[in-house]
Amino acid sequence: MSSTNQRESETYHSSLGPVNITSFDSMQEIAIHENSNSSSIRHHRPATLPLEPTLGTSVHSNDIINSSSIITANLASKHTPIDALKEWSLSTFKCTKQMLNEKLGKCTRTVDVELENEIEKLRDTQHKYESILKLSRDMGNQYATIIVQQNAMYEHLNELAMRETKSSLSSADNFERHNTLSGDFKQNAEMMRSIAKNGEKLLMALKFFISNLSTLVYKTIEDTIVTIRAFEAARLEYDAERNNINSIVCTTAGQSSNSNTNITSDKVNHTKIKYEKLREDVLIKMKFLDENKAKVMHKQLVLFHNAFAAFASGNATALDSTLKQFSIRPQNASFLEK
Numbered sequence: 001m002s003s004t005n006q007r008e009s010e011t012y013h014s015s016l017g018p019v020n021i022t023s024f025d026s027m028q029e030i031a032i033h034e035n036s037n038s039s040s041i042r043h044h045r046p047a048t049l050p051l052e053p054t055l056g057t058s059v060h061s062n063d064i065i066n067s068s069s070i071i072t073a074n075l076a077s078k079h080t081p082i083d084a085l086k087e088w089s090l091s092t093f094k095c096t097k098q099m100l101n102e103k104l105g106k107c108t109r110t111v112d113v114e115l116e117n118e119i120e121k122l123r124d125t126q127h128k129y130e131s132i133l134k135l136s137r138d139m140g141n142q143y144a145t146i147i148v149q150q151n152a153m154y155e156h157l158n159e160l161a162m163r164e165t166k167s168s169l170s171s172a173d174n175f176e177r178h179n180t181l182s183g184d185f186k187q188n189a190e191m192m193r194s195i196a197k198n199g200e201k202l203l204m205a206l207k208f209f210i211s212n213l214s215t216l217v218y219k220t221i222e223d224t225i226v227t228i229r230a231f232e233a234a235r236l237e238y239d240a241e242r243n244n245i246n247s248i249v250c251t252t253a254g255q256s257s258n259s260n261t262n263i264t265s266d267k268v269n270h271t272k273i274k275y276e277k278l279r280e281d282v283l284i285k286m287k288f289l290d291e292n293k294a295k296v297m298h299k300q301l302v303l304f305h306n307a308f309a310a311f312a313s314g315n316a317t318a319l320d321s322t323l324k325q326f327s328i329r330p331q332n333a334s335f336l337e338k
Contacts, residue, residue: 091237098240109239115279118286119228126225129217133210140206143199150196154189161185198311201319205307208328209300216296224285231278238271299326 101107164182245264303326310318323329 091240094240094244095233095236098236098243101243102239107239107243110235110242110275112279115282119282122221122224122228122286122289126217126221129213129221133213133217136206136210136213140203140210143203143206147196147199147203150192150199154192154196157185157189157192161189194316198314198316198319201316201323202307202311204328205303205319205323205326208326209304212296212300216293220289220292220296224282224289227278227281227285231275231282234271234275234278238268238275241268241271 098107098109102109161182164185241264245268248264303322306322306325307319310316310322
């Protein structure tokens with residue numbers, strides 16, 4: 001009896017505080033409390049990606065799909081990577097569908113005839129400039145090869161001129177004949193040396209022309225082309241959303257779908273504003289491009305004409321004047337060439 005009383009007076013210290021153990025049922029109760037407490041502590045850590053709240057049954061399924069593609073200021077804090085992926089997937093699907101329907105002639109598209117003609121002309125102009133640039137580079141490589149051969153020819157002719165001069169001293173009878181042959185070699189060697197020098201100056205002018213033309217084609221014009229691509233993508237996105245809302249209105253005619261229509265209308269307005277802004281950017285960039293292109297190409301074509309005309313006529317003075325006019329400095333010759 002005393003042992004029973006002693007067991008009843010024992011105290012169990014748990015995380016809930018000291019508890020008197022009076023019976024076996026009390027011990028089971030304590031174990032249940034301990035398990036539930038540890039379980040709640042163990043599962044208290046939140047998930048890595050917060051889950052969205054459960055949607056009510058009154059929300060239409062189309063509303064869920066369309067709302068995932070809209071980014072608004074009041075939902076920015078709840079926007080997760082999963083939402084961004086859903087939005088991108090839906091937008092890509094709509095744009096791909098719009099592109100295919102346009103090619104098949106099953107939907108309407110926004111058309112700006114005047115601007116599209118100007119864009120097409122610009123792309124054609126870029127291709128023509130690229131062709132001129134490629135031909136200029138090929139020409140420069142060929143001239144560089146010719147200059148190397150001319151310098152090699154000069155060295156061989158000059159060496160033969162010196163050799164014939166030495167051989168003429170050993171034979172007094174053939175002195176006049178060898179002296180004439182040595183002079184011929186020397187004359188042709190100097191001629192090849194002069195042509196090679198003029199060719200090097202022409203090559204410097206050609207490299208200057210290629211450098212500026214490359215900047216115009218791959219930087220100045222390409223910058224406008226990048227803006228045009230963004231404008232065309234915005235046009236496609238705008239038409240995709242516009243045709244999407246038209247199909248929704250036709251499908252849900254006579255049904256209550258105000259929330260779905262409002263969400264899609266906001267998306268259409270957003271894409272329309274983006275489209276109009278990029279259209280203005282394209283017009284401004286194309287205007288400045290025309291002015292810049294006219295200035296740059298006028299200067300480069302004058303250089304091209306004067307340099308080749310002076311080289312073809314053998315006028316080294318005019319060739320030097322052309323290089324000086326465009327601030328093209330020749331490379332300093334080595335002491336061996338001097």
